[in-house]
Amino acid sequence: MTNLFLLQLLNGLQLGVLLFLIAAGLTLIFGIMDFINLAHGVLYMIGAYLMATFTALTGGFGTGLILALAGALALGLALEALIFRRLYSRPHLDQVLATFGLILMVTEGVKMIWGVSPLAVEMPELLARSVPLVGPLRYPVYRLVIIAAGLLAGLALYALIAHTRTGMRLRAGASNRDMLSALGVNVERLFALVFALGAMLAGFAGALVAPILSVDTGMGESVLILTFVVIVIGGIGSVRGAFLGALLVGVVDTLGRSFGPIVLRAVMEPAAASQTGRTLAPMLVYILMALVLAIRPAGIFGRAAR
Amino acid sequence: MTRAAMRTALALFAAFALVPPVAVELGDPFFLVIATRIVAFAIAALALDLILGFGAMVSFGHAAYLGLGAYAVAILSRAGVTEIGAHLAAGIAVSIAFAAVTGAISLRTRGIYFIMITLAFGQMAFFAFVSLSTLGGDDGTALAQRSTLFGTRVLEDDVWLFYLSLGLLAGLFAFARAIVGSRFGRVLIGTRENALRMEAMGIAPFAYRLTAYVISGAMTSVAGVLLANQAEFVSPALMNWHRSGELIVMVVLGGIGTLTGAIGGAVVALLLEEWLAVFTEHWRLAFGAVLVLVVLFAPGGIGGLAERLRR
Numbered sequence: 243m244t245n246l247f248l249l250q251l252l253n254g255l256q257l258g259v260l261l262f263l264i265a266a267g268l269t270l271i272f273g274i275m276d277f278i279n280l281a282h283g284v285l286y287m288i289g290a291y292l293m294a295t296f297t298a299l300t301g302g303f304g305t306g307l308i309l310a311l312a313g314a315l316a317l318g319l320a321l322e323a324l325i326f327r328r329l330y331s332r333p334h335l336d337q338v339l340a341t342f343g344l345i346l347m348v349t350e351g352v353k354m355i356w357g358v359s360p361l362a363v364e365m366p367e368l369l370a371r372s373v374p375l376v377g378p379l380r381y382p383v384y385r386l387v388i389i390a391a392g393l394l395a396g397l398a399l400y401a402l403i404a405h406t407r408t409g410m411r412l413r414a415g416a417s418n419r420d421m422l423s424a425l426g427v428n429v430e431r432l433f434a435l436v437f438a439l440g441a442m443l444a445g446f447a448g449a450l451v452a453p454i455l456s457v458d459t460g461m462g463e464s465v466l467i468l469t470f471v472v473i474v475i476g477g478i479g480s481v482r483g484a485f486l487g488a489l490l491v492g493v494v495d496t497l498g499r500s501f502g503p504i505v506l507r508a509v510m511e512p513a514a515a516s517q518t519g520r521t522l523a524p525m526l527v528y529i530l531m532a533l534v535l536a537i538r539p540a541g542i543f544g545r546a547a548r
Numbered sequence: 549m550t551r552a553a554m555r556t557a558l559a560l561f562a563a564f565a566l567v568p569p570v571a572v573e574l575g576d577p578f579f580l581v582i583a584t585r586i587v588a589f590a591i592a593a594l595a596l597d598l599i600l601g602f603g604a605m606v607s608f609g610h611a612a613y614l615g616l617g618a619y620a621v622a623i624l625s626r627a628g629v630t631e632i633g634a635h636l637a638a639g640i641a642v643s644i645a646f647a648a649v650t651g652a653i654s655l656r657t658r659g660i661y662f663i664m665i666t667l668a669f670g671q672m673a674f675f676a677f678v679s680l681s682t683l684g685g686d687d688g689t690a691l692a693q694r695s696t697l698f699g700t701r702v703l704e705d706d707v708w709l710f711y712l713s714l715g716l717l718a719g720l721f722a723f724a725r726a727i728v729g730s731r732f733g734r735v736l737i738g739t740r741e742n743a744l745r746m747e748a749m750g751i752a753p754f755a756y757r758l759t760a761y762v763i764s765g766a767m768t769s770v771a772g773v774l775l776a777n778q779a780e781f782v783s784p785a786l787m788n789w790h791r792s793g794e795l796i797v798m799v800v801l802g803g804i805g806t807l808t809g810a811i812g813g814a815v816v817a818l819l820l821e822e823w824l825a826v827f828t829e830h831w832r833l834a835f836g837a838v839l840v841l842v843v844l845f846a847p848g849g850i851g852g853l854a855e856r857l858r859r
Contacts, residue, residue: 278660328844334659335606336843339800342793343839350833467671467789470664478660517681524675528668532653535665539656 245379250500251493256385258492259392263447264465265472265484266399267440273416273479274436277326278334280341283466284348285441289314289448290457291352294361303366310449311442318441322434330433349459360456388450395443396485403481412436416479468495471527475534477544486542491527498526557721557808560815564714568707580706581778586818587713588774591720593798593810595767598724600796601805602733603760604740606663608792609650609670613643613765615677615787617772622689622782632695632703632712632773639769646673647765651758667789674787688783695777703777713774717811720767724807727763736760797839 268282292313297306325344329337365384372380403409411432414422423429448461455461472491476483503519510518534542564587571579592614599605617639624635650669654662678686694703702708727733738746739753746753776782785791794817802813820838824831 272660276660278663325840325844332843332847334663335600335796335800335804336847338606338608338663338793338796340840340843342797343836343843346832346836347840348836350830350836354830354833463789467668471668474661474664474668520679520681521676524679525672528672531665531668535653535656540661 245377246500247497248375249379249381250496252381252385252389254493254496255489256389256392256492257496258489259389259396260447260451261465261468261472261492262485262488263392263395263443263450265469265476265488266396266481267436267443268469269473269476269479269481269484270412270416270436271440272473274412274419275330275433276419277330278337278341279326280338280466281321281344281348282440282444283462283469284345285314285318285444285462286448286465287352287457287459287462288317288348289445290363290452290455290461291356291361291448292445293449293452294363294457295356297363303364306363307449311445314445314448315438315442318437318445319434321441322437326437327430327433345463349462352459358459360458362456363452365453382454384454388454391450392447395446399443399481408435468527471531473541475531475541477538477541480541480543483541483543490530494530495523495527499523502526553806553808557811560808560811561714561718564717568710572707577706580710582818582822584706584710584713584778585775586815587710587717588771588778589795589798589818590811590814591713591717591774592768592771592795593802593814594717594720594724594807595764595771596795597799597802597804597807597810598727598767599757599760599764600799601807601810602728602740603736603757605655605757605761606796607654607666607761607764608663608789608796609666609668609673610765610768610795611787611789611791612646612670612673613768614772614775614791615673615784616643616646617769617774618776618782618786619677619683619772620769621695621773621776622683622691625691625693625695630693630696631699632697632777635695635773636770639773640766643765643769644762647762648758651761651765655754655757655761667792670787670789670792674784674789677784677787684783686784688781688785691776691780691782694780695773709774709777713778716770716774720770721807721811724767727760728807732756732759801842 264282264286268279271277271279271282289310292310293306296309296313297303300306300309321344325340329340369384369387370382372382373386375381401409403412411422411427414425414427415429415432415436419429422432468491472484472487474487475490476485476487502523503516506515506519506522509515538544564583567583568580571577571583592610595613596607596610599607617636620639620642621635624630624638629635650666654665654669657665677683683689693701694709697703697708697712703712728737735746735751735753735756738749738751739757743753772786775786798813798817799810800813801816802809802811821831821835824834828834
């Protein structure tokens with residue numbers, strides 16, 4: 243039981259790290275530009291698809307990863323220049339509508355290019371093994387690599403935001419964009435930079451997860467909603483909040499799904515327990531979100547709504 | 549509401565009323581199927597416009613109420629209760645409860661937060677029904693028969709179902725108009741324009757916004773009951789967040805805060821889908837492009853476009 247718990251905790255951590263990679267960029271986009279981007283999950287999906295194509299093409303995991311990152315970055319910048327830039331000053335409703343339309347377009351476009359059947363990505367041989375943790379328990383190396391890569395990316399992002407001039411501007415932009423602009427900072431370039439950063443992080447997450455998931459057109463959407471929950475819990479604009487929220491959501495979701503039915507069995511009949519558990523488990527993160535909001539409407543690290 | 553909008557609404561209703569005879573004349577029952585779906589979605593869009601257009605509450609989780617209405621039909625039918633009145637009442641009651649709880653939490657927030665939270669609650673309902681294996685889970689469940697109307701099985705006839713749907717749409721349209729015109733509606737519009745000022749006038753916006761949200765959810769469940777009857781099939785796909793997005797699309801396409809626009813938007817959006825699907829299986833690509841282009845170049849939707857052309 244303890245072993246299972248440890249295993250699921252690691253799985254939860256891995257999910258949390260992935261969510262963080264996607265949420266970090268998105269929370270900055272929300273916070274700094276006051277722009278609601280539903281299409282962020284699309285970049286995650288594109289990252290995975292590009293990974294599948296480029297690893298198959300070049301035969302190398304590393305080169306595939308780099309090319310996929312570059313592709314996601316290019317797409318992100320193109321979308322920013324062509325569409326998003328015109329929407330910053332628009333009402334949220336317009337932003338919702340346009341980015342919703344964009345999801346439909348890109349998802350359908352991906353279906354046309356890559357087909358509807360899911361793709362698989364080969365794992366590099368070096369990482370396709372497992373290591374012993376405690377006792378008989380083993381854990382796949384690749385998942386550990388994901389956790390490490392995500393944490394490293396988080397660390398790099400922290401360094402960027404807390405200790406560089408650009409990071410200072412990002413923080414300033416998240417708290418008062420107009421003032422930042424008045425102080426002579428080129429806000430438009432900052433916006434493009436935030437988008438590039440967000441697109442790359444989301445693409446990175448998609449490329450990383452490609453070998454352990456089947457790559458399909460639904461992957462962006464399932465993760466997008468969880469990312470929203472993460473951002474709401476953490477507070478819009480707060481990367482720190484996104485980190486905490488992501489780990490919280492990842493762990494709660496994973497543990498809830500595996501232990502919900504087991505815990506319920508103590509108070510119910512087994513059949514009813516497994517049914518109730520299966521129904522309740524996916525709802526857990528939303529209940530968590532509701533609880534956080536009931537106490538702090540602007541999220542854990544969020545400022546009160548302006 | 550302007551006189552022009554009222555005229556448009558009456559013209560729309562007259563056109564709707566003519567669909568069954570025309571469909572019979574053309575010998576194409578598929579028209580009636582589409583028309584019934586359009587009318588049902590028009591009810592949902594109308595409900596959404598009530599809070600989105602008049603209360604500035606961008607709910608991205610309204611598909612949940614479609615599902616609650618639809619599942620009310622499925623669950624009660626299984627239990628042997630087939631009367632549509634009971635189905636409507638149950639759908640509305642459950643929706644009121646769900647809207648009251650999720651609305652009370654969501655309305656603590658604004659702007660982007662509100663959009664994301666309603667989306668999240670909508671997904672919560674979606675996943676709950678996906679995991680309910682007794683009701684078919686992800687695959688959904690077929691209805692043994694359509695709801696009965698006062699004990700008779702007239703709704704098995706598509707024409708009857710259509711006219712019932714149309715009657716409900718007309719009734720709810722009048723209801724929504726009455727709400728908007730009432731003191732309650734004026735307060736709601738006031739909170740949209742300036743919540744702080746309403747508070748200064750001694751009115752607590754929260755109660756008004758929550759009430760409007762609950763009414764809107766309950767109205768949407770009526771559409772769910774009709775959709776379940778039309779398809780004789782219920783599945784969580786009805787509650788997917790894409791549906792919520794489509795409802796917003798309808799409201800915005802038709803022009804927000806007009807009520808008539810919501811109905812027109814439902815007509816345009818669904819016909820556009822059907823029409824594009826004739827040409828290509830990849831119609832979503834074109835549909836998405838239309839959305840992006842409308843937002844970029846025709847803010848205000850069709851209503852706004854018509855307005856500008858008139859000037």
